[in-house]
Amino acid sequence: MTVETLSYAIDDEDRLIRLDEGFYRFAAENGWAGADAGLGRSLWDFVAGHEVTTLQRLLLRRVREGAGEVELPFRCDGPDVTREMSMRIAADRTGRVVLFSATLRDEAERDEPQPLFDPSVPRDDGDFLPMCAWCDRFLVAGEWVEVEQAATQLELFRRRAMPTLDHGICPQCSRQLQAA
Ligand SMILES: [Zn+2]
DSSP, rough: OOOEEEEEEEEEBBBBEEEEEHHHHHHHHHHTGGGGOOOBBBBBGGOOHHHHHHHHHHHHHHHIIIIIIIEEEEEOOOOSEEEEEEEEEEETSSOOOEEEEEEEEEEEEEESSTTOOOOOSSEEEEEEEEETTOOOOOEETEEOOOOHHHHTTHHHHHHHEEEEEEEOOHHHHHHHHHHH
16 A cells, blocks of 8 residues: 545646645656646646546536535556545535645556556447536436436446446436427
């Protein structure tokens, strides 16, 4: 085990404004270039994959809008290890600053080192996740649920690959549009 916990915070423009010791050690282990100059950088510089970015952006919006604190299983691999983490995401009272804190639950060495952010690594798992383009909810087990619930139920951020988001419309929005 290496880094056990790390935390960081972003401002209302998703810029990193607070990084703890764990973040720097974690970044060094993962070989994130220029992470020592991480302050002020966009959170999205450290996120790879279109679906992951979409889901994380939605999740952040929900947390900022007062959905409360979200705790999710999160996969955060390094070049030489696979890592299972537990991530807590919470907004401060103003809703502008969002704090992320992660705890390592499990770490295993890889047989072969794998480059991070390798564009040749497939990022979708061949599945489709229906999403309503109007209310940004997701169809999970027959029910339309908010992103934090979908992410928890499907353990989306724990996966090696993501389902493809399949944009459509939920029955509720469909009815509202027809009534309008
Ligand atoms: Zn909808």
